Amino acid sequence: xxxxxxxxxxxxxxxxxxxxxxxxxxxxxxxxxxxxxxxxxxxxxxxxxxxxxxxxxxxxxxxxxxxxxxxxxxxxxxxxxxxxxxxxxxxxxxxxxxxxxxxxxxxxxxxxxxxxxxxxxxxxxxxxxxxxxxxxxxxxxxxxxxxxxxxxx
Amino acid sequence: xxxxxxxxxxxxxxxxxxxxxxxxxxxxxxxxxxxxxxxxxxxxxxxxxxxxxxxxxxxxxxxxxxxxxxxxxxxxxxxxxxxxxxxxxxxxxxxxxxxxxxxxxxxxxxxxxxxxxxxxxxxxxxxxxxxxxxxxxxxxxxxxxxxxxxxxx
DNA sequence: ACGAAGTAATCTGTCAAGCAGACGATATGC
DNA sequence: GCATATCGTCTGCTTGACAGATTACTTCGT
Numbered sequence: 001x002x003x004x005x006x007x008x009x010x011x012x013x014x015x016x017x018x019x020x021x022x023x024x025x026x027x028x029x030x031x032x033x034x035x036x037x038x039x040x041x042x043x044x045x046x047x048x049x050x051x052x053x054x055x056x057x058x059x060x061x062x063x064x065x066x067x068x069x070x071x072x073x074x075x076x077x078x079x080x081x082x083x084x085x086x087x088x089x090x091x092x093x094x095x096x097x098x099x100x101x102x103x104x105x106x107x108x109x110x111x112x113x114x115x116x117x118x119x120x121x122x123x124x125x126x127x128x129x130x131x132x133x134x135x136x137x138x139x140x141x142x143x144x145x146x147x148x149x150x151x152x153x
Numbered sequence: 154x155x156x157x158x159x160x161x162x163x164x165x166x167x168x169x170x171x172x173x174x175x176x177x178x179x180x181x182x183x184x185x186x187x188x189x190x191x192x193x194x195x196x197x198x199x200x201x202x203x204x205x206x207x208x209x210x211x212x213x214x215x216x217x218x219x220x221x222x223x224x225x226x227x228x229x230x231x232x233x234x235x236x237x238x239x240x241x242x243x244x245x246x247x248x249x250x251x252x253x254x255x256x257x258x259x260x261x262x263x264x265x266x267x268x269x270x271x272x273x274x275x276x277x278x279x280x281x282x283x284x285x286x287x288x289x290x291x292x293x294x295x296x297x298x299x300x301x302x303x304x305x306x
Numbered sequence: 307a308c309g310a311a312g313t314a315a316t317c318t319g320t321c322a323a324g325c326a327g328a329c330g331a332t333a334t335g336c
Numbered sequence: 337g338c339a340t341a342t343c344g345t346c347t348g349c350t351t352g353a354c355a356g357a358t359t360a361c362t363t364c365g366t
Contacts, residue, residue: 002260002279003167003181003260004185005276005279005282005283006159006163006166006283007163007185008287009159009282009283010159010160011206012286012287013159013286014156028156032157045344046342046343046344053164055324055325056345057324057344057345057346060346061345080332080342080343081343082331082332082342082343083342083343083344084344103156107155107156110155110286111155111282111285113281113282113284114278118278121274122278122282123155123158125274125275125278126158126159126162127154127158128267129266129267129275132264132265132267133161133166133263133264133266134165197314198315199313199314199315208353208354209314209315209316210353210354212315213316214316227315230314233313233314233361233362234314234362235315235360235361236313236361237315
């Protein structure tokens with residue numbers, strides 16, 4: 001049941017956010033990329049891809065599109081000339097702010113059948129579960145149990 | 154944050170269930186199909202597809218494979234000879250029981266960083282939210298199940 | 307009863323998305 | 337300096353989904 005509930009909710013979330021992200025290239029994917037760049041500022045293109053679970057070769061043409069739309073820019077990292085730092089343009093920030101607002105509203109509507117006092121509970125539990133379930137860097141933390149929530153950014 | 158938590162959790166759930174479903178064709182998809190057939194018994198192939206949000210032409214080759222593996226059978230519906238009733242074989246039931254057990258364990262592990270008393274809370278909230286968010290068939294029924302009644306859409 | 311229209315499942319062709327692998331450019335270790 | 341690893345890009349291939357046509361059957365209208 002857990003998996004199915006997640007599937008249904010994420011599907012519905014995607015549909016709504018797809019609509020909220022109509023100004024962005026690549027819909028939901030695009031929203032997640034732009035959001036990660038602005039809010040988390042991963043240092044390199046590869047880090048960004050890893051964070052979102054996207055293949056590096058896919059990242060290339062996603063960013064091509066974003067750069068073409070003037071939402072993001074690739075800059076040579078002066079410390080490592082192989083790497084590109086992905087930075088949002090002012091326009092990108094503005095657009096994201098708008099979309100973020102629409103997404104927040106969509107999420108509200110998505111949970112509208114839940115009693116208002118339950119919504120923050122759900123969000124907190126989900127976030128905690130997601131943080132604990134995430135693979136990768138802190139695999140030990142997951143095993144260590146509730147203790148390990150000390151992570152970078 | 155809601156969307157991202159859902160994405161991360163579902164991704165991790167899929168990875169674990171993919172592993173738990175290694176006896177089944179088509180991985181997670183296959184598990185959902187078999188599970189829906191056994192536990193929900195939708196009357197026709199089309200109903201099954203609609204329930205899982207799968208295209209009807211895709212359903213065709215999914216079921217081809219399941220039938221080839223002896224997990225499911227297509228039987229002519231005697232009432233409507235256009236339609237096929239999808240019924241599980243004994244073997245299918247047995248395999249599903251095994252996989253279900255593995256999935257249950259995987260879901261437990263997935264939530265292992267959550268305090269045990271919080272897990273049923275999360276599950277209940279998720280299920281309620283999913284029922285309320287789902288489009289289509291029984292929007293009224295879902296609403297009627299909770300506090301507010303009688304809102305026809 | 308007969309034909310028209312609708313519906314269940316399948317088949318066919320097409321198209322996009324993603325991945326593995328190769329490649330040029332740079333960095334690092336010996 | 338040379339071997340090896342990494343960052344980002346490019347190429348080719350495979351896969352997977354959808355639209356549309358097709359076959360089989362039902363239902364409705366007259």
